[in-house]
Amino acid sequence: MAMAPETPNARRPRDRAPAPRTAGAGDTVRDLALRWDTAVGALLVAVFVVGLGSTDGFASGENLAFAFNDIVEVALIALPMTLLVVAGQVDLSVASMLGLGSALTGALWNAGWAFELIVPVVLLTGVAGGLLNGWLVTRVGLPSLAVTIGTLALYRGLASVVLGSDAVTDFPRVYADWAVDTSTVPGTFLTYPVVLFLVLAAATAVLLHSTAFGRSLFAIGAQEEAAYFAGIRVKRFKLILFVVTGLLSAFAGIVFTLRYGSARADNGIGFEMLVIASVLLGGVDFDGGKGTLFGAVAGVLLIGVLKNLLTLNDVPNEVQVIVTGLLLVASVLTPRVVAAVVERRHRREAGALPTGLAGRTGSES
Amino acid sequence: MNEPVPETGPRPAPVLALKDVSKSFGAVRALRDVSLQLFPGEAHALAGENGAGKSTLIKTLAGVHRPDSGEVLVDGEPVVFHGPADARDAGIAVIYQEPTLFPDLSIAENIFMGRQPRRSLGRIDRRAVRETTAALMKRLGVELDPDRSARGLSIADQQIVEIAKALSFEARVLIMDEPTAALTGSETARLFSVVRTLRAEGAAVLFISHRLEEIFELCRRVTILRDGRWISSRPLAGLTEDDLVRAMVGRDLGELYPKQGTDVGETALSVRRLTREGVFRDVCFDVRRGEIVALAGLVGAGRSEVAQAVFGVDRADAGEVLVNGRALPGGSPTAAMAAGLALVPEDRRQRGLVMDMSIERNIALTGLGRLGRCGLVRRALERGRAADWAVRLQLKYNRLADPVGVLSGGNQQKVVLAKWLATEPVVLIVDEPTRGIDVGTKAEVHRLLSSLAAEGLAVLMISSDLPEVLGMADRVLVMHEGRLTAEIPRSEATEESVMTAATGRDTKAAA
Numbered sequence: 001m002a003m004a005p006e007t008p009n010a011r012r013p014r015d016r017a018p019a020p021r022t023a024g025a026g027d028t029v030r031d032l033a034l035r036w037d038t039a040v041g042a043l044l045v046a047v048f049v050v051g052l053g054s055t056d057g058f059a060s061g062e063n064l065a066f067a068f069n070d071i072v073e074v075a076l077i078a079l080p081m082t083l084l085v086v087a088g089q090v091d092l093s094v095a096s097m098l099g100l101g102s103a104l105t106g107a108l109w110n111a112g113w114a115f116e117l118i119v120p121v122v123l124l125t126g127v128a129g130g131l132l133n134g135w136l137v138t139r140v141g142l143p144s145l146a147v148t149i150g151t152l153a154l155y156r157g158l159a160s161v162v163l164g165s166d167a168v169t170d171f172p173r174v175y176a177d178w179a180v181d182t183s184t185v186p187g188t189f190l191t192y193p194v195v196l197f198l199v200l201a202a203a204t205a206v207l208l209h210s211t212a213f214g215r216s217l218f219a220i221g222a223q224e225e226a227a228y229f230a231g232i233r234v235k236r237f238k239l240i241l242f243v244v245t246g247l248l249s250a251f252a253g254i255v256f257t258l259r260y261g262s263a264r265a266d267n268g269i270g271f272e273m274l275v276i277a278s279v280l281l282g283g284v285d286f287d288g289g290k291g292t293l294f295g296a297v298a299g300v301l302l303i304g305v306l307k308n309l310l311t312l313n314d315v316p317n318e319v320q321v322i323v324t325g326l327l328l329v330a331s332v333l334t335p336r337v338v339a340a341v342v343e344r345r346h347r348r349e350a351g352a353l354p355t356g357l358a359g360r361t362g363s364e365s
Numbered sequence: 366m367n368e369p370v371p372e373t374g375p376r377p378a379p380v381l382a383l384k385d386v387s388k389s390f391g392a393v394r395a396l397r398d399v400s401l402q403l404f405p406g407e408a409h410a411l412a413g414e415n416g417a418g419k420s421t422l423i424k425t426l427a428g429v430h431r432p433d434s435g436e437v438l439v440d441g442e443p444v445v446f447h448g449p450a451d452a453r454d455a456g457i458a459v460i461y462q463e464p465t466l467f468p469d470l471s472i473a474e475n476i477f478m479g480r481q482p483r484r485s486l487g488r489i490d491r492r493a494v495r496e497t498t499a500a501l502m503k504r505l506g507v508e509l510d511p512d513r514s515a516r517g518l519s520i521a522d523q524q525i526v527e528i529a530k531a532l533s534f535e536a537r538v539l540i541m542d543e544p545t546a547a548l549t550g551s552e553t554a555r556l557f558s559v560v561r562t563l564r565a566e567g568a569a570v571l572f573i574s575h576r577l578e579e580i581f582e583l584c585r586r587v588t589i590l591r592d593g594r595w596i597s598s599r600p601l602a603g604l605t606e607d608d609l610v611r612a613m614v615g616r617d618l619g620e621l622y623p624k625q626g627t628d629v630g631e632t633a634l635s636v637r638r639l640t641r642e643g644v645f646r647d648v649c650f651d652v653r654r655g656e657i658v659a660l661a662g663l664v665g666a667g668r669s670e671v672a673q674a675v676f677g678v679d680r681a682d683a684g685e686v687l688v689n690g691r692a693l694p695g696g697s698p699t700a701a702m703a704a705g706l707a708l709v710p711e712d713r714r715q716r717g718l719v720m721d722m723s724i725e726r727n728i729a730l731t732g733l734g735r736l737g738r739c740g741l742v743r744r745a746l747e748r749g750r751a752a753d754w755a756v757r758l759q760l761k762y763n764r765l766a767d768p769v770g771v772l773s774g775g776n777q778q779k780v781v782l783a784k785w786l787a788t789e790p791v792v793l794i795v796d797e798p799t800r801g802i803d804v805g806t807k808a809e810v811h812r813l814l815s816s817l818a819a820e821g822l823a824v825l826m827i828s829s830d831l832p833e834v835l836g837m838a839d840r841v842l843v844m845h846e847g848r849l850t851a852e853i854p855r856s857e858a859t860e861e862s863v864m865t866a867a868t869g870r871d872t873k874a875a876a
């Protein structure tokens with residue numbers, strides 16, 4: 001049907017042309033909030049540079065290979081987690097699924113399975129776990145936080161059932177070599193899992209920011225009902241996200257197992273917090289609808305580099321945890337403080353500020 | 366910029382006034398040196414086009430916004446409201462343009478939010494809450510259960526709850542931002558009679574509506590804003606609707622309901638015995654290409670519910686929907702869109718728009734598949750499409766990348782329309798297409814609908830605005846309590862015949 005809009009000049013509206021694109025205070029606030037991810041990226045670079053200057057051994061190829069490989073599971077899971085959080089969902093069961101993947105790998109290896117057969121079975125388990133999460137959220141209609149707190153316990157419990165408290169450690173070198181930090185892509189300090197992560201990160205960035213699927217996730221996270229009314233398959237999209245998250249978590253379980261040469265049911269306990277912390281640190285809004293993949297990746301790498309630097313400088317583990325915590329609090333706080341300051345300055349510039357108002361910041365922001 | 370002298374005789378001091386108030390949002394100057402005086406016992410209208418600054422003015426009076434310069438005066442004394450609570454304590458009750466209810470609370474709880482009557486030990490007196498609510502509902506002449514949760518209320522019902530909220534305390538000033546936009550004649554009449562009583566008791570009323578006849582019916586004086594500037598404040602007596610429009614838009618306006626004669630083509634949409642238990646039953650009708658069919662009825666008759674079941678966002682219990690002769694699978698808006706259906710929902714805040722998303726992305730949301738190749742979205746196409754529609758619908762905005770939530774109410778409505786017209790539908794269902802749209806643009810939207818119909822679009826229009834129904838529709842379907850009670854051709858459609866069928870006084874007579 002011939003309904004394409006007519007050429008703009010055909011019906012040039014009376015003096016209604018959009019106002020010139022001057023940036024006012026409102027824009028600055030918004031732009032700053034948007035640029036939070038860039039700030040985290042800059043901080044990452046800064047920490048890196050400081051590390052180069054201050055810490056012996058930081059810049060060596062072996063150390064960098066170790067540093068990045070050391071957080072590769074968290075980084076891998078952070079990719080689908082970013083998509084989930086953008087869509088207003090969360091999955092707390094990821095670390096348990098990592099443990100289940102690891103335990104299953106060990107148990108099947110003990111039972112004499114070929115490794116080539118173990119991998120697809122573990123991945124399928126991840127898919128099944130994701131399906132269960134997704135089904136409970138989309139069909140039964142439970143909130144994802146509640147569902148995945150439940151499956152967090154369930155999957156960890158299953159891991160213990162599968163392997164008990166044993167550790168399986170006799171994996172042959174030919175598989176382990178794929179994951180450990182002593183073997184890198186020739187000529188670089190990138191390990192194979194890190195390279196895989198980089199490829200997946202690029203693909204996820206395109207998916208989130210340049211495809212119809214990604215756009216839909218933002219809409220779902222910001223206003224689910226409006227997304228549904230716009231014909232977006234809200235439930236299906238959410239289900240897909242949970243499945244992919246389960247899949248990558250199980251895969252991360254295999255990587256973890258090979259990297260440490262040890263399959264245990266309690267592998268990766270508490271990783272879900274690290275994953276979610278990285279994503280939030282990167283500026284992805286926990287309420288959904290806002291964030292960038294770049295920010296999330298910068299968040300993970302920042303946490304990884306900091307951890308490595310602190311370890312190299314013999315800072316005890318407890319202090320490292322505190323640093324990560326402070327970083328997270330700062331990441332939530334800073335954008336708001338900045339917005340408040342800008343708003344206040346704007347008021348002052350606007351002049352004629354009624355007395356008694358100077359200390360207050362806008363309620364309309 | 367001084368107020369003109371009051372019409373006659375001595376007047377009491379204004380209860381509430383604005384003096385040379387300015388307010389900007391970034392580069393947008395929403396109010397510039399605006400003054401306004403509200404006297405006890407007067408009903409005062411505030412008129413202006415979409416984006417003229419009416420809601421901003423009201424939010425300034427209500428303590429939501431603080432003016433950049435100028436002052437707010439209560440009983441002649443300058444005051445500073447630190448928030449809506451301060452304004453409320455000063456006796457100012459406000460009904461905002463968009464209802465802002467807590468969906469998980471009951472109607473009664475919503476009405477008394479933040480100021481619940483207490484019993485001893487600070488316990489909330491639930492009985493008093495419920496009984497007072499029931500009394501308010503009775504006063505407004507509506508049947509809403511005070512214990513029902515606010516979730517899922519129609520816009521009109523939400524608006525009524527907001528009205529009840531504003532009436533529930535002894536207000537000296539009642540401010541209403543388009544309270545009637547989703548109401549039909551009978552609810553509006555009820556509201557007006559309540560407002561008149563308040564006014565007779567000495568309250569001042571500030572009223573906004575894009576339905577000019579309502580302004581003349583209720584108010585004595587009018588203040589006109591244009592592009593954030595004060596244009597005039599004067600008595601309405603002696604003015605005509607045309608005078609008002611000219612003052613608002615600064616020029617003459619064309620014909621109001623530009624209905625084009627069209628050739629009616631084959632059936633595009635057939636609805637067969639559609640039933641949703643307890644909501645509507647056995648609804649049957651056809652809409653043909655080139656035809657505008659209006660669905661009229663009182664609030665609560667089930668019109669929006671039928672539209673939603675047709676589009677598939679709600680599931681029907683029985684019956685079928687055919688587009689171009691092919692049955693739609695129930696319960697899938699995606700399938701409905703693929704078949705060429707579009708639904709412009711009534712509730713733009715929850716359903717029509719993603720408020721935090723940019724204007725261009727909102728418009729793109731319904732056509733993501735078509736804005737690029739292989740699932741990739743081409744930003745240039747996206748922006749181009751938004752820019753074209755912005756011009757076509759005369760959207761007033763700062764940047765296309767701004768969140769749609771900062772637009773004025775009427776401009777948000779235009780974005781919803783753009784979003785759906787951009788899908789190039791075969792059948793367009795519009796639920797209150799001009800809710801909150803000013804006269805000038807309303808005529809523009811009507812011209813658009815009319816020309817789209819002339820090009821072969823089938824339009825099903827739900828509207829509470831009777832002149833709009835009579836002016837635009839080729840046929841009027843009337844619903845009463847969940848059933849289609851009449852089908853009235855254009856030639857026989859009058860205010861009377863439609864209202865008779867809508868109130869169920871005389872079913873089938875006109876069919």
Ligand SMILES: Nc1ncnc2c1ncn2[C@@H]1O[C@H](COP(=O)(O)OP(=O)(O)OP(=O)(O)O)[C@@H](O)[C@H]1O
Pocket residue numbers: 026364390391393394395413414415416417418419420421422462761762771772773774775776801803
């Ligand atoms: N919070 C905000 N941030 C930025 N701009 C805003 C904000 N609120 C309003 N505006 C802008 O101020 C102008 C006046 O808006 P306002 O809502 O007061 O118009 P209105 O007269 O109520 O229009 P309508 O009839 O469409 O409701 C518009 O250009 C609008 O985009």
Ligand SMILES: [Mg+2]
Pocket residue numbers: 419420421462542773774775
């Ligand atoms: Mg408004």
